[in-house]
Amino acid sequence: xxxxxxxxxxxxxxxxxxxxxxxxxxxxxxxxxxxxxxxxxxxxxxxxxxxxxxxxxxxxxxxxxxxxxxxxxxxxxxxxxxxxxxxxxxxxxxxxxxxxxxxxxxxxxxxxxxxxxxxxxxxxxxxxxxxxxxxxxxxxxxxxxxxxxxxxxxxxxxxxxxxxxxxxxxxxxxxxxxxxxxxxxxxxxxxxxxxxxxxxxxxxxxxxxxxxxxxxxxxxxxxxxxxxxxxxxxxxxxxxxxxxxxxxxxxxxxxx
Numbered sequence: 001x002x003x004x005x006x007x008x009x010x011x012x013x014x015x016x017x018x019x020x021x022x023x024x025x026x027x028x029x030x031x032x033x034x035x036x037x038x039x040x041x042x043x044x045x046x047x048x049x050x051x052x053x054x055x056x057x058x059x060x061x062x063x064x065x066x067x068x069x070x071x072x073x074x075x076x077x078x079x080x081x082x083x084x085x086x087x088x089x090x091x092x093x094x095x096x097x098x099x100x101x102x103x104x105x106x107x108x109x110x111x112x113x114x115x116x117x118x119x120x121x122x123x124x125x126x127x128x129x130x131x132x133x134x135x136x137x138x139x140x141x142x143x144x145x146x147x148x149x150x151x152x153x154x155x156x157x158x159x160x161x162x163x164x165x166x167x168x169x170x171x172x173x174x175x176x177x178x179x180x181x182x183x184x185x186x187x188x189x190x191x192x193x194x195x196x197x198x199x200x201x202x203x204x205x206x207x208x209x210x211x212x213x214x215x216x217x218x219x220x221x222x223x224x225x226x227x228x229x230x231x232x233x234x235x236x237x238x239x240x241x242x243x244x245x246x247x248x249x250x251x252x253x254x255x256x
Contacts, residue, residue, distance in 0.1 A: 011063030193246030
C-alpha cells in the first residue's frame with residue numbers, strides 16, 4: 001500500500017484520507033478526514049445548551065492528545081512505509097502488513113484492541129497494538145511494552161475507515177497517560193443548596209463523583225445529576241450547572 005501524503009503528527013494521521021468504504025455510512029462529507037484541519041486544542045465542547053437538564057458534552061481531541069502523550073518514531077515509520085510499498089505488499093491490508101512487519105522485526109504482540117471497546121471521550125477512536133521488541137510475549141503490555149502502533153478511525157462507521165499504522169512510544173512506559181481516555185470534571189467555584197458560596201477547600205467533596213476514579217464515564221454521570229445548565233463557556237470548555245442536590249458548580253474538564 002502506498003501513501004500519497006507524508007504523515008508527521010497524530011493530528012495529520014486523524015485527517016488522512018481513508019476513502020469511502022461500503023461499511024462506512026459517512027454520506028458525502030460525514031467522515032472525520034473530511035472535517036478540515038485537526039483541532040490543536042486538547043478539549044472541544046460538543047453539546048452546550050443553557051436551560052437544558054442534561055446533554056453537556058466535551059471531547060478529548062484524539063490527534064492533539066496523542067501528540068502530547070506519545071513520542072513518534074520517525075525512523076521506524078519510514079522503515080514501515082518503505083516495507084509497505086514493496087511490490088510484494090501491494091495488495092496487503094494494513095493489518096496484514098503490520099503482522100508481516102512484526103515477524104520481520106522479531107517482535108511479540110502483547111495486546112491489540114480498539115478504544116471503542118471501552119468508555120472514552122475521544123473525538124476519534126483508534127486501534128492500538130503494543131509490541132515487545134525482544135520477542136517476549138509474556139511481558140505486561142502496560143508497563144513493559146516498547147512500541148505502540150496506532151491506527152486512528154477517520155471514517156464514519158466504526159467498522160471501516162482506519163488510517164495507516166503509525167508507530168510511537170511513551171517517553172516513560174510507566175507513565176500511562178496515553179491510556180487516559182475519559183474526562184474528569186473539577187469545580188472551580190460553587191454554591192450549596194442554600195446558595196451560600198462553597199469554600200474552595202471544600203469543592204473537592206462536591207466534584208469527586210465526577211472523576212474517573214469514581215465513575216467509568218464521569219461525563220455521563222454528570223449529565224445524570226444535572227437539573228439545569230445555567231451557563232456555558234465554550235472557549236474554556238466550562239459549564240455551570242445546578243445539580244439535583246441543589247448545589248451549583250462551575251466545572252472544567254480535566255485529564256491526568
